[in-house]
Amino acid sequence: MRLHLLALLAGGPAHGYELRQALEKLLGAAYPQPNIGQIYVTLGRLEQAGLIKGRLVSQSDRPDKRIYEITDAGREAVDAWYETPSETPRIRDDFFMKLALAHGTGRPDQIDLINKQRRHYLNLMRALSRLETGEATGDARIAELLIEGASLHLQADLDWLERCQEELE
Incomplete structure (x- = not known):
């Protein structure tokens, strides 16, 4: 999921729920719905790895939210992912x-x-x-x-x- 989130963030900054909604809108019922907890854990790991950076945005009527944006290292990782063919055949099935x-x-x-x-x-x-x-x-x-x-x-x-x-x- 980490590269999927990075690819979405390459399109612009977002918070976790926006990323979940983007995946749901793009993939519909054909793909398992992402768990919001998994998304936030993955975002935390991506931030620790320096692939994204987060910043708190205050909201007057709600708790503060964390907006994430991709870093240069994150863009390089997404570019490398797009350039690398996906693994097949499925010998380890x-x-x-x-x-x-x-x-x-x-x-x-x-x-x-x-x-x-x-x-x-x-x-x-x-x-x-x-x-x-x-x-x-x-x-x-x-x-x-x-x-x-x-x-x-x-x-x-x-x-x-x-x-x-x-x-x-």
Whole structure:
């Protein structure tokens, strides 16, 4: 979450609740809602690392709030993050490890593992399809793309499970 918050702060200063709202608006229901406590803990760590700096702003009718802004070091970290390709393939995937380890012990049954995982993926796909809202523009389109990407990944995982089952039967 640290780089996500840094990227948002690269767009301008904000306080924790504004950052949470920005993530929710951008990603919608397609992404787990960020925990405000986690956001503030992460902001504190980013500030300690010198990637952001915070300042208190007094409010007449509410408690003071802390506004954060990105530092030059934070901008460099965001730039490096954007320049670095995301990790794939998912060799360290938890299910992959279960399947590999079950092979050596024979317990649990690998086909049972595959079938349970397949049911889980199908349930996830159904849940994702309920999130799809059709034609979207602006920030909503980003959420739609996230849903579409997750669905495509799940379909690829289902295809791989089919291949595993064919190979193991």
